[in-house]
Amino acid sequence: MFPTDTVFFYAQTDAFSEFSNFAPYGVALDDAWWPTVEHYFQAQKFEDSRYRERIRRAHRPKDAKALGMTRSLPLRADWESVKDGIMYRAVKTKFRTHVRLAQLLLSTGDRLIVENAPMDAYWGCGPDGSGQNRLGQILMRVRGELRADG
Numbered sequence: 001m002f003p004t005d006t007v008f009f010y011a012q013t014d015a016f017s018e019f020s021n022f023a024p025y026g027v028a029l030d031d032a033w034w035p036t037v038e039h040y041f042q043a044q045k046f047e048d049s050r051y052r053e054r055i056r057r058a059h060r061p062k063d064a065k066a067l068g069m070t071r072s073l074p075l076r077a078d079w080e081s082v083k084d085g086i087m088y089r090a091v092k093t094k095f096r097t098h099v100r101l102a103q104l105l106l107s108t109g110d111r112l113i114v115e116n117a118p119m120d121a122y123w124g125c126g127p128d129g130s131g132q133n134r135l136g137q138i139l140m141r142v143r144g145e146l147r148a149d150g
C-alpha cells in the first residue's frame with residue numbers, strides 16, 4: 001500500500017521520532033514558549049486562557065493531550081475549520097526553530113512521510129493505513145518550503 005521507502009514515524013523509540021508532535025522540541029508562539037507542538041496544538045482547542053496555560057504547563061506531551069481531550073470545557077466553536085492551519089503553523093515553527101530537525105526533514109528527499117498512528121485516521125494513517133495522514137501531509141509541505149528557502 002505504501003512505497004517501500006516511506007518514512008514512518010510515531011513512537012519516541014522509533015526512527016524519525018523527531019517528526020512526532022510529542023518530540024521534545026519547543027516552539028515560541030503567541031508570546032509563550034511551548035514545550036512541544038502537542039502542548040501548543042491541544043491548548044488551542046480552548047477559549048479559556050487559564051486552561052490553555054494549564055496545558056502549556058503540562059509535564060509531558062501525553063498529559064497535554066489528555067487535558068486537550070476533555071469535553072467538560074467547550075471546544076472553540078471554529079475548531080474543526082481552524083485546526084489544520086493551527087497544526088501547520090506549529091509544525092512549521094518547530095522546523096524553523098530547530099536547525100537539526102530541518103536538516104533531518106530535508107534528508108528525507110521526496111519520500112512519503114506517514115504518521116503511523118493506529119488510533120488516528122485523521123492526523124495519521126489509522127489502523128489499516130487508509131487514514132488521511134494530515135500530519136504527514138503538513139510535514140511534506142514544510143519540507144518543500146524549507147527546500148525552496150534554500
Ligand SMILES: Nc1nc(O)c(N)c(N[C@@H]2O[C@H](COP(=O)(O)O)[C@@H](O)[C@H]2O)n1
Nearest residue numbers: 010011020021022038068117120123135
Ligand atoms: N505520539 C502520539 N501518541 C498518540 O497517542 C497520538 N494520538 C499521537 N497523535 C497525535 O495526536 C494529536 C491529535 O490530537 P487530537 O486527536 O486531534 O486531539 C496530533 O498531534 C497527532 O499527531 N501521537
